[in-house]
Amino acid sequence: MPEAGAERRLRAILDALPDLLFEVDLAGRYLDYHSPRTDLLAVPADVFIGKTLHELMPHATADHCLAALQEANTKGFSQGCRIELQLPSGLAWFELSIARKDNGPGQAESFIVLSRDVTQHVLAERKLQRLTQLYAALSQCNQAIVRCKSEAELFPVICADAVKFGGMKLAWIGVLDAATGVIKPVTWVGEGSDSLSGLVIDTSTDASQGLGPSDRALRAGEPYWFQDFANDPTAQVCHNRARTYGWGAAASLPLHRRGQLAGLLTVYAGEVNAFDEAARSLLLEMAMDISFALDRFADEADRLRAQASLRESEERYRKAFHTSPDAVNITRRSDGLYIDVNQGFERTTGWTAADVAGKTSLELNIWRYAEDRQRMVDALHRDGQCHNLEADFCRKDGTVLTGLMSATLVRLDDVDCVLSITRDITDKKRADERITQLAHFDQLTGLPNRSQLQARFDFAHQLAQRSGEGLALMFLDLDHFKNVNDTLGHSMGDRLLVQVAQRLSSALRAGDTLSRMGGDEFILLLPAVNEEDASQIAMKLLAVMHEPFKMDTYELVSTLSIGIALYPYDGLDFETLSKNADTAMYRVKQASHNNFAFFTQEMQTHSARHLQLNNAMHFALARGELSLHYQPQFSLQDGHIVGAEALLRWQHPEMGSLSPAEFIPIAEDNGQILAIGEWVLRTAVTQLKHWIDGGMAPMVVAVNLSAVQFRHPNLLTMVTQILDEVGLPPQYLELELTEAMAMDNPMAAIALMNQLHERGIRMAIDDFGTGYSSLSYLKKFNVSKLKIDQSFVRDISDGQDDKAIVTAIINLAASLNLKTIAEGVESASQLAFLRLQGCDEAQGYYFSKPLPVAAFEAFVQAQQPVS
Template sequence: MTDSRPVSPTLATTAVVLVFLVSLLAGLGVVRYQSDQQVRQRQLAAIDMARFHINSLQVQLERNLSSAYALAALIRQGQGEIRDFEQVAGQLLPFYPSVRALALSPGGIVTQTYPLAGNEGSIGLNQFTHPAQRAEALLARDARRLTLTGPVELAQGGTGLIGRLPVFLGEDEGRFWGFVSVVIILSELLEQAELGSPELRGYRVQLWRTLPEDTGGGRQLIAGVDGERLEDAITEPLTLPNGTWYLSLSPPAGWRDTGALAGQLLLAVLFSGLLTFLAALLVRTRRQARELERQVRARTAEISDARNRLAATLAALPDRLFELDEAGHCLPGGQQGEPEPQAAGAIRRALAEAGRQGHSRGHQYVVHQDGREYWFEISLSRRQGSEPGFVLLSRDISERKRAEQEVQSLAQRYHSLIAASNTGAWEYDSRTGELLCSDEYFSMLGRDRADYRRRRGNNLAGIWSELLHPQDREQAERNFTDYLARDEDTLYENQFRMRHADGSWVWILSRGRTLRDAEGRASSLTVGTHIDISQQIRDREQIHFLAHYDPLTNLPNRSLLMDRTRQAIQLARREQGQLALLFLDLDRFKSINDSLGHKVGDKLLIQVAERLRRLCRQQDTLSRFGGDEFILVLPQTTPPGVAHFAQRLLAEMAEPYHIKGHDIRVSVSLGIALYPEDGRQFSELYQHADIAMYQAKAAGRNSYRFFTAEMQERYSRMLALENGLREAVARDQLSLVYQPQYSLAEQRLIGFEALLRWQHPELGPVSPAEFIPIAEQSGVIVPLGEWVLARALEQQAEWHRQGLPPVPVGVNVSAVQFRHPGWCERLADLLGKAGMAAGGLELELTESVIMDNPQQAIAVMDSLVRLGVRLALDDFGTGYSSLSYLKRFRLSRLKIDQSFVRDLLRDEEDRTIVRTIISLARNLGLDTVAEGVETREQLELLQRLGCDQAQGYYLGRPLPAEQATALLRQAG
């Protein structure tokens, strides 16, 4: 039973107001939350950007300021003097692109500067008395560390930074000598740090610092927008030798998007208003429903008796009979009672019709009873006689009505199914040539069926002439005509494109069947459906594209390349012509990818593909074979033509690429194989071009090489060595020899360097210079390096068991081994198995190993030092080590490469480099080891230069374990 109590107006109003307030507060809360999240995301993005540029600026500053430490080392070595200052400074300056000048100031007075041109005015300047420099000079001297002044207006023009490094001499470094000054151009420094990059142009940027209290304090703007401190800015610090710089970023319009916020607030208010309107409408509807319910109850009571009489009448006769007088009133005394009130309208219409023509049929009415519908159809006829009137017959047609409704419902469901499946129905009459189409048929073409029919009619030829694609029309018409001509009960199927109302083309799958009678004779009607298969066609085309093309560059991939190459080879074979396959690899692409990111690397590959595409002819095939490798197939060409093409290609590739504010230069290495001389199948041509490409790289890159038989021999040897390396450990072909290392001051044995040797059963002794690069490229270097470490530690353990004096053993570590995950943990396991202290093991690292990723290298080196392992920097001076990083590496020794020792007696530059390395190592608290000492004269000169230790054939050749044991026993 429903609740008939009226709704209180006051209660209804209160509920509506409450709905408005709750929905408004909820909407405002959501808007505030979303706005705060957007602000937080923008601030996090700005923080990441600021940290990137701060780190870049710090790296550039430390790199340029490290030049001061190099000069200071030379001053200490020369006890306050630098011979050939201009030559030394001239050699240093190119390594520091932002440094404009280097100066020496003994006692604080500038006496020498390089370059002198443009800096003459600074000669003789006393930094302790100069008003603008006195405070900073005193601060640098008293703090005994490098300080950074600026920005300042430079005497030679422009704005720059001045780095002052105080130099102290004497054994205890207690005597102040003066300053080494480095002048850095601020604009170039900021440009290298990319503070003007496009990604910062959407912000107000300030680079500033807080001046030291000794120099007056206060806030100094270094670069960026002028004015007061930025409001609501994010700020990241940059720690420098004399303080901290700060980078502040702030959007001009603030972090919060006020326009979007206003729009969201308006939406929240509108949403609250809509909920309030719905609540008020619900209250009103409920009132009306209660009033209607009251009226229904009253009306139901009035017709209750009539309903009972009607039920009895319906139960008695299937067809009920009534007698009516001339006025249409039911005569009393009949067994059927009176007709239902619902029949009154139908009876009046029937009486009017019977009054005109004597009878009436087909008038219907409905009676609702027990939740169901009962349909009746009345027939009425005039009765003649003494008492004229009418006879009325009422027949129950409910079952027939329900059947009709079921048929109509089925039809509606069919049309709904057609609409939901994006399928259009059509019917063609071959006698008239008319094509009747459903609404869905035209909807999938973006058209209105009624409007199109009114303007164009239903003629099949006209519809196809206007809507079918010109390229598909002839075939579609022929297929349909052929189907109609066949006297077979088969399915018609066709596929074509039709014009959409917006001008695009829609792919249609048309299916149909000719209607036939019970005896199988064909009628003139053919019915069918149209299905939009455009997405299926696009998906199929996309699958085909992904199967045959590279998605990044849209060039043919390996599968399509091989197919096209086979076709080109077949054509060349028939025409007895030539064909060239070029294997192209970008030089040092990995360093670009690692330093600038994969997005820049991808854009570089796209631009490389575009340049190559412009160089190719229509009959040529260009493919991205994988990574940074491309293959070009040039049919109908000759060796001179290929060489000319290769030269053009190298010149085109050498032009700079402009990507995201970076000017990138990248060269390529080309390997060329010719058909039929170098191979008659794709696999042979590809393999030989690959070999030639590696020869081009070995020759210095940025060049091309034709495949030759000699290359094949070298490749076969390299392949044999690679395969042999994989089994060398198991077959006991490897051994270690130990080269002694001596202290130059004490003339005593201080350690060994373990060197790997390989005796190949067929090729004989193989040089490490040949098989180590192969091991690194193939990945064999990891187990190979582990074997070397294990054997060296086992030998140390054996010396310990024999009671021999402990000496450290140095083991070379490759870049692949150093970066291998879990290497430090594996080294700890090897130390534990050998039962040796980590202090007896020294790992020798090259500059390329640690400078490829300095931050990662520092983390690994810290882990090794925590184990107790000693670290040495091998071949120092042949690579590029930043002094700012060198002082952070936890090294024990620097090893001077033998290339500097070899010409030490004849080459003044080599002597200067060795002298500088020794001085630098001493200032950093490191020992120096000279490699490749082969003569007494070299040894004596190294002693005079202050070198600590040495090794080489003059001191001792690499020894097998037994001879090294004897030497160690003799030294003990």
């Protein structure tokens, strides 16, 4: 090509650049200016040529620009210098890229300054910063990535942010040496950094045990997590350091540059199990953004080299054109015919220069959506350029990439053309979508989470208010899901939850929203339904659960308990409706499982009283509201008192006398039963010792054990310690446990009974006949007495079945050398039958109701043998 033509072509390309182009000397004096963008100048070109930066700009801004010039003079280039200027059109921001220009032997050097209008970019950054304040640690790292211009500048900031905002004990980054294939730490922040001295990470050994997180991440090529770093048997070599510096958990994540391993980000947390799902997601996003920054640093280096080549000659321009990592192409404006494309275009799209030569983008179907191309055409027609157009493009293999494209009109060889540059931001878009996914959807099932459900409820609520239609919230909970986790493991439980979510979703309408709250709890939002509609949907959900879930060699049957709250009858807002649906669901749990129930006011009252009792119980002991009553127990052979059963009473100052049948289950649920049970045992034993010391004839005091107490590993120690402290002989204490408690874990019950028996403590089976005892276990129970439940005693005067049951229990006890005691004796005829059958002891209102201490003492003193 003739040199003059080449110069004209180069001049045309430079004229087409959308940025401002200046030439200055080292003192900051303007030597030349080249750009048609006079609208971006603070003053006209003929005014500032020959003047210095300090004559035209605010002092601080001029100093900033001079510092960048000094950097370019030292390094050959400077990039990233951003300045703020007041233009006639308003406040604007520019980003300067400066390169030293060699003007030849004997000539003073000058500098080429490319000033890019980044106003819209700055405004977008500020908006993004406001929107991402909820992701503080990740936001800090992203700001650093935007701000920093090199790895050496970025890495210390990343480590500092991980410690300061992410709560890590130590963070370090190691860089891969391409020549040796090893990774060495280059920057670190936090406690224990001295342990990194001389550290080298490589895969030259075959060791598979005792490796740290960075070794394992390098070997696997993927993130590696130690949740209990100081105790994990596979990290033995690291245990001493972990304990010394207080590292509870550790993680290492690979960093990539253009798809290749570039280094590792390794962090240590102070807590065990610190890397839950949310923490992992944050670190994964951080690693992805760091890798994106490494790509950007590499791209920027390529871009600077391309600019230098372009200034020297058209040949070097062509080299820069073809080696740019971005897709660059030139098309004829009139019909979009491709004139030239670079290697970045070929690499990004898969279309070669030969593929596109002489064809248009429409013929090749490169634009995925015609409206995106039309937006570019309209912008070029209106402004002569198009900036930061985000659009989808089709690669040659049919896959889709998302690109950020800028285009401008150029004239080459008297032909109007369009020069466009497109950067592949597919991975960045995926990262943004991942953040959205984490914020709004459950990571296990893919269902909406609570925040997403709230947004959809608000929309459905507005529609319901306008239309007058109802809506429903359903609380769904899997029955006995804990058994799956306990027996088959949590991974199998997670797989079951995924299948349940899929099956339930398949049974719903298009406008319904099924969400997972965590664990085995789901919430279902049903717009535009009434009570009948909700019932039908609930029955449909119960029906789809009948089919077993097949996983590996297992077939699991899972059922649902469903609670339903209707708008507007059961609440006007999300919180009220969800609370009431939850209450209805728990009523199903308590009653039957595998069913559904609507919320009722009676449930609300019950729930409110349950909460009131639960709160009051935390203060009952300290405020002295609990007391013991004693019901005497009589021998049916001679009629004298042989013992007393200690019965708990609660007298609340506002709610009055409360039934143990109401408050004992609450105490077992909230854990207060352990403290209350210890108090009952200590009080009963102390009272009996006081009576004996005062001259009352020795007797046995019977104390009921709750299921929680009986399963507690400290029961034996607690009982023997109280007896020793009070000084009561152990044969005067009788512990009562129900038949159901003993049969829940018979082997454990036998072991505990044997230990209590060895210490001389009596045991009795309470409520006998109401459970499902195995005679093979019963004969092994080291008990002295069976207590006949009052439900059998109540009708023995008239009921033949109850007579037969009571007679059988007495005969069974006699054959096992056990005594029997009947509770709930209220009439002489009941007493006569029991005596006739050989029952040993009895208690009940026929003899006396449970009495407070003073009344019991008076009753014993006045008591004569029963006839």
